[in-house]
Amino acid sequence: MTEQDQFDSNIDQGADTTVALGKGLDVGTANLAAAVQNDEGGITVNVERNAFLDIPSDAYSKNMLTKLKVPYVVHNGKLVVIGEAAFELANVFGRETRRPMADGLVSPNEQDALPMMKMIIQKILGEPQVPGENCYFCVPAPSLDVDNNVVYHQGLFESLIGKLGYTARAINEAHAVVFSELADNDFTGIGLSFGGGMANACITYKSIPCLSFSVARGGDWIDKNVANVLGCPRSKATAIKERGIDIRDPKSREEEAVAIYYRSLINYVLSNIKSRFESGQNMPSFKEPIDIACAGGTSMIGGFIEVFREEFAKIDFPIPVGRIFRSEEALTAVAKGCLVAAAIGES
Amino acid sequence: MESVNEIKEALSARSRTATLDELRSEGRKRVRLIRAEHVAQMISEAVHAAIEHSGLLDQEEVDRLVEKSRQEFKSILREREQELARSRETEEALEAREGELTELKSRFGELTRALASTRAELQQVQSELEVARELPAPVAPPPAPAAAPSSDMLMALVQEMANLKANLMQAQAPQAAPAPGADFSAAIEKLAGSLNDRLETLGKKMGVSAAVGGDAPTDFGSLFDAGESKLESNMDNIQVKQKAGGGIAANLARLKKLKGGG
Ligand SMILES: Nc1ncnc2c1ncn2[C@@H]1O[C@H](COP(=O)(O)OP(=O)(O)O)[C@@H](O)[C@H]1O
Ligand SMILES: [Mg+2]
Numbered sequence: 001m002t003e004q005d006q007f008d009s010n011i012d013q014g015a016d017t018t019v020a021l022g023k024g025l026d027v028g029t030a031n032l033a034a035a036v037q038n039d040e041g042g043i044t045v046n047v048e049r050n051a052f053l054d055i056p057s058d059a060y061s062k063n064m065l066t067k068l069k070v071p072y073v074v075h076n077g078k079l080v081v082i083g084e085a086a087f088e089l090a091n092v093f094g095r096e097t098r099r100p101m102a103d104g105l106v107s108p109n110e111q112d113a114l115p116m117m118k119m120i121i122q123k124i125l126g127e128p129q130v131p132g133e134n135c136y137f138c139v140p141a142p143s144l145d146v147d148n149n150v151v152y153h154q155g156l157f158e159s160l161i162g163k164l165g166y167t168a169r170a171i172n173e174a175h176a177v178v179f180s181e182l183a184d185n186d187f188t189g190i191g192l193s194f195g196g197g198m199a200n201a202c203i204t205y206k207s208i209p210c211l212s213f214s215v216a217r218g219g220d221w222i223d224k225n226v227a228n229v230l231g232c233p234r235s236k237a238t239a240i241k242e243r244g245i246d247i248r249d250p251k252s253r254e255e256e257a258v259a260i261y262y263r264s265l266i267n268y269v270l271s272n273i274k275s276r277f278e279s280g281q282n283m284p285s286f287k288e289p290i291d292i293a294c295a296g297g298t299s300m301i302g303g304f305i306e307v308f309r310e311e312f313a314k315i316d317f318p319i320p321v322g323r324i325f326r327s328e329e330a331l332t333a334v335a336k337g338c339l340v341a342a343a344i345g346e347s
Numbered sequence: 348m349e350s351v352n353e354i355k356e357a358l359s360a361r362s363r364t365a366t367l368d369e370l371r372s373e374g375r376k377r378v379r380l381i382r383a384e385h386v387a388q389m390i391s392e393a394v395h396a397a398i399e400h401s402g403l404l405d406q407e408e409v410d411r412l413v414e415k416s417r418q419e420f421k422s423i424l425r426e427r428e429q430e431l432a433r434s435r436e437t438e439e440a441l442e443a444r445e446g447e448l449t450e451l452k453s454r455f456g457e458l459t460r461a462l463a464s465t466r467a468e469l470q471q472v473q474s475e476l477e478v479a480r481e482l483p484a485p486v487a488p489p490p491a492p493a494a495a496p497s498s499d500m501l502m503a504l505v506q507e508m509a510n511l512k513a514n515l516m517q518a519q520a521p522q523a524a525p526a527p528g529a530d531f532s533a534a535i536e537k538l539a540g541s542l543n544d545r546l547e548t549l550g551k552k553m554g555v556s557a558a559v560g561g562d563a564p565t566d567f568g569s570l571f572d573a574g575e576s577k578l579e580s581n582m583d584n585i586q587v588k589q590k591a592g593g594g595i596a597a598n599l600a601r602l603k604k605l606k607g608g609g
Contacts, residue, residue, distance in 0.1 A: 035592055037595070041594060041596065042591065042592070042593065042594045043591075043592040043593065043594060043595055044589055044590070044591065044592065045589065045590045045591075045592040046587045046588070046589055047587065047588050047589075047590060048587050048588065062581070065581065066581045066584065066585075069585055069586075070585075071580070071581060071582045071585045072580060072581055072582075073578050073579070073580040073582070074578060074579040074580065075578060082582070083587075084588070111570065114570050114571045115571055115572065115578060117571075118571040119578065119580060119582055123582050123587060124587055142477075144477075156570065159570075159571070160571050163571065179598060179602075180598070183597050183598040183601040183602075184601075186601065186605060187601070187602070187605065206605055207602065207605055328593070329590070329592055329593065331590070332590050332592050335592070336592045336593070336595065339592075339595060340595050340598045340599060340602070343595060343599055344599055344602050344603070344606075347599070347603070
């Protein structure tokens with residue numbers, strides 16, 4: 001049990017704390033998730049939706065929200081409902097939620113939502129156990145198809161996390177998937193994160209990234225296109241998608257639309273990896289087949305991995321590939337990978 | 348005398364007046380013309396023949412009538428000749444304009460080609476830019492202070508390209524009435540030149556920013572502060588959704604082994 005021994009020694013290093021140091025934060029377009037270690041040696045992931053809704057502020061509403069366990073913040077004289085509840089309320093009021101991020105990055109026209117994001121992050125991360133505790137947070141790789149400014153985004157969250165008392169370090173989102181899912185492969189392989197705003201890809205050799213990129217297509221892109229072809233609101237498209245359908249076996253025109261765009265998204269990501277790999281220099285030559293690990297909320301749909309394998313078989317992939325699988329904790333794998341990076345940084 | 352008028356009326360009733368522009372717009376390139384003298388002569392011959400056959404008028408009366416008709420036709424002829432001269436002038440003017448049009452068309456072609464090559468250049472530069480932006484290693488935190496100039500430069504570049512495009516569009520639009528001597532290709536060259544300069548500066552900036560380390564991170568902190576000392580909220584009393592995430596012991600053990608060179 002050498003692995004256990006080494007883990008124990010890691011815990012022992014945490015001086016006067018019983019819990020090992022380091023935290024992981026997944027800063028996603030759809031969800032904010034913080035992975036922390038608990039005193040049983042396992043990990044807990046705190047998740048909140050990255051969305052808001054403002055409603056008129058009055059004492060009655062505040063009381064009511066607290067009774068209903070709905071989190072709110074008062075900002076600029078308005079009651080701002082936060083997270084999952086904002087979605088439910090938005091449906092009741094027939095409105096759209098405000099989303100501070102779009103396509104994987106802080107959205108320039110939602111700057112005044114930043115204080116609310118700070119509150120959520122503070123809530124899910126908790127206080128640092130020691131001043132300057134490591135917190136690794138994920139950032140998207142530069143995008144192939146949109147002109148995004150990752151540097152500004154990253155600087156913003158470095159500042160925020162620093163203000164909360166942590167030492168903030170950025171890690172590529174798909175790299176985090178590798179840290180979380182490919183331990184058995186010595187962290188050699190392909191990590192894919194299919195999120196709400198983006199899909200991120202990272203190819204690593206012994207934990208070192210050799211190619212990473214993102215495309216601005218994810219769950220939101222599917223929702224938008226499905227809503228377009230069906231002529232329905234996006235929230236309806238999201239609901240169809242999340243209600244537990246299987247994209248191998250669509251049961252209606254609506255499910256058909258979801259299946260078509262899923263296939264298109266998967267194919268797009270795969271062909272981009274292929275062409276990036278073929279045109280890239282200093283690429284390692286993998287002699288043994290490498291594994292592909294998928295994570296992210298968008299990968300949670302029924303039939304995802306099977307359709308992925310079908311699309312994979314259609315293109316002539318430039319490297320030998322062994323297993324293609326989805327993380328058992330698809331929604332929290334990125335946060336967990338960030339935590340692994342943070343913990344190893346603490347040891 | 349009356350019969351001559353009748354002939355005139357009959358002629359005008361059975362014919363129509365059309366300007367050359369109208370004929371052209373109907374797609375007619377040529378029209379048949381008959382000289383008024385010929386009409387007059389034909390009429391005179393016909394009248395002579397008819398009268399001779401009828402024996403109603405004496406020769407003198409006939410000659411007088413014919414002479415009168417002749418005079419009348421001469422005046423009509425003069426009118427027609429003047430009309431003809433006027434239409435010739437119109438035709439010449441038309442030809443001149445056609446020439447201008449052909450020239451404009453070829454200039455438009457040139458401009459379109461120039462625009463296409465400028466576009467291609469832009470695309471090339473853009474993709475080079477993309478490659479340049481992907482260079483920094485993903486794990487190393489990029490220098491925050493350098494971020495501002497490069498993103499500004501990007502914005503400036505995008506703005507520049509938009510301006511360039513707008514200018515080219517404008518240059519193409521007024522082809523119906525071109526400013527005399529306006530040299531559009533020169534304008535395009537100038538714009539492309541300034542674009543290149545911009546890109547060079549940008550490349551240098553990005554190169555520099557990639558080389559210089561970021562010792563003093565920019566403070567974005569104020570963006571997260573709402574101005575109020577502490578926001579009123581019920582968040583302290585509310586539990587967030589929690590998920591069990593398994594363990595990370597095996598991952599850490601593997602990583603340590605890798606790091607230790609094992
Ligand atoms: N069961 C599900 N089936 C299909 N899609 C889902 C499911 N659950 C969540 N999603 C989608 O996953 C996306 C959010 O995934 P997440 O990894 O949290 O994104 P991000 O990293 O951008 O925050 C959303 O588009 C959401 O609609
Ligand atoms: Mg994510």
